[in-house]
Amino acid sequence: MSEIVHIKPPAEAESFEYKDLRQGEFWRHVPAYREVGEATFLDHLWQQKHAVKTPEELLGTIESLAPPEFIADAKAGFRLAPMAVRVSPYAISLIDWNAPYDDPIRRQFIPVASTLLPDHPRLTLDSLHEQDDSPVPGLVHRYVDKALFLPLNTCPVYCRFCTRSYAIGPDTENVDKVALAKTPKQWEDAFAYIAQRPELEDIVISGGDTYQLAPKNIEFIGNALLDIPHVRRMRFATKGPAIMPMKIVTHVEWLDALASIVDRGRKLGKDVVLHTHFNSAQEITWITERAMRMLFERGIFVRNQSVLIRGVNDTPERMRMLVKRLGHINVHPYYVYMHDMVKGVEELRTTIGTATEIEKFVRGSTAGFNSPTFVCDAPGGGGKRDVHSYEYYDRENGIAVYAAPSVKPGKAFLYFDPIDRLSADAQARWVVPELQEQMIHEAVRKAGIGDEQLVLA
Ligand SMILES: *Cc1c(COP(=O)(O)O)cnc(C)c1O
Ligand code: SF4
Numbered sequence: 001m002s003e004i005v006h007i008k009p010p011a012e013a014e015s016f017e018y019k020d021l022r023q024g025e026f027w028r029h030v031p032a033y034r035e036v037g038e039a040t041f042l043d044h045l046w047q048q049k050h051a052v053k054t055p056e057e058l059l060g061t062i063e064s065l066a067p068p069e070f071i072a073d074a075k076a077g078f079r080l081a082p083m084a085v086r087v088s089p090y091a092i093s094l095i096d097w098n099a100p101y102d103d104p105i106r107r108q109f110i111p112v113a114s115t116l117l118p119d120h121p122r123l124t125l126d127s128l129h130e131q132d133d134s135p136v137p138g139l140v141h142r143y144v145d146k147a148l149f150l151p152l153n154t155c156p157v158y159c160r161f162c163t164r165s166y167a168i169g170p171d172t173e174n175v176d177k178v179a180l181a182k183t184p185k186q187w188e189d190a191f192a193y194i195a196q197r198p199e200l201e202d203i204v205i206s207g208g209d210t211y212q213l214a215p216k217n218i219e220f221i222g223n224a225l226l227d228i229p230h231v232r233r234m235r236f237a238t239k240g241p242a243i244m245p246m247k248i249v250t251h252v253e254w255l256d257a258l259a260s261i262v263d264r265g266r267k268l269g270k271d272v273v274l275h276t277h278f279n280s281a282q283e284i285t286w287i288t289e290r291a292m293r294m295l296f297e298r299g300i301f302v303r304n305q306s307v308l309i310r311g312v313n314d315t316p317e318r319m320r321m322l323v324k325r326l327g328h329i330n331v332h333p334y335y336v337y338m339h340d341m342v343k344g345v346e347e348l349r350t351t352i353g354t355a356t357e358i359e360k361f362v363r364g365s366t367a368g369f370n371s372p373t374f375v376c377d378a379p380g381g382g383g384k385r386d387v388h389s390y391e392y393y394d395r396e397n398g399i400a401v402y403a404a405p406s407v408k409p410g411k412a413f414l415y416f417d418p419i420d421r422l423s424a425d426a427q428a429r430w431v432v433p434e435l436q437e438q439m440i441h442e443a444v445r446k447a448g449i450g451d452e453q454l455v456l457a
Pocket of ligand 2: 154155156157158159161162163164168207208209239
């Protein structure tokens, strides 16, 4: 009698790559950082001061590392971009300057003119219609029990794909920015609104970016919100750990301020966490690991929200690597967003079909609580929807229709795939305005949500 034994083959060596974090003084290959020692590179003030904001500064930093065509291309790209440019030395030093066009970090922060694609005809600057759901400046109250507080409009870096390019950063040649709440007086107006609305239990403090808040303002905002009895949950949102992890390591007062709010919240039975925004495994180095370890030791829970970006994380393998590496440094992958329909960055968007395929691949490759939900924040203010939950998806023409029964019942919300990813026939249809209307109405009809109660971007 033979017994059947099922032996799982051992995992292959490559499957442990997520643990191989970049080590050592990796920044020294960049000409401007050749003489920079560890203590200086870890200094958050040095990082801030040496952020690259112009093509001239970029050239002065990388010198001949990148091909000259690339520099000329970036110069033109800076001029056309809807977002101002600001890149930390940390991010600059992680870019593979031998192949800058394909580099996931370069693609997020440094625009080039040659790869620009025309915008989708249905695209607007504030695609999430945040301004429509804003009862006081700097507060977005869209969902019943949670609100988004935007206390400032600067970030330690500027992402090309920013959802809030309507408001974030200095004005650019192409966009005059909307003012968010920026002064403590305006913050008080937001707190007063929150205090009057007992249903608001959950406040996201974003921006801009909470890295830019001085320690005393982290405490001021944190304590003001903790003092409101019905506020039960708070999240401080920052891109910081992904592009300037050294701030957590060396800006002691900032970390202490955050920890004091987390600790006070815990004593009050309130949940205060940090939300961050890593998009590629390359952003995670030994410095990140050290920073996340410090947060972990202080009992600060960290969740991650990524954006699905073409050429950054839009393959199953790259996304799995990111997710596994985040788990490795005790950061919980929470969401992967469809790229919002923002102007001037069409080359960075991808399709709903791609998102659903990547999701299927990622789920099952690690713990369920470390498996992100892939969401589409549908243009028009429907809020986040599970990408798989479309009522109808016209794959051929790239139109997905979502419903949001608890946010805006009876309405249809649409996401449009980037046109260059569609068949030649479909691309030709999108050129004709009457056909656009026809395709859209047909998709909404098939979704069967309501009679054309359509919210268009
Ligand atoms: C994303 C978002 C929130 C928080 O939503 P969660 O799904 O709980 O993460 C709150 N308000 C607005 C306007 C948002 O866009
Ligand atoms: S850090 Fe966030 S808010 Fe700031 S530019 Fe990037 S995506 Fe926009």
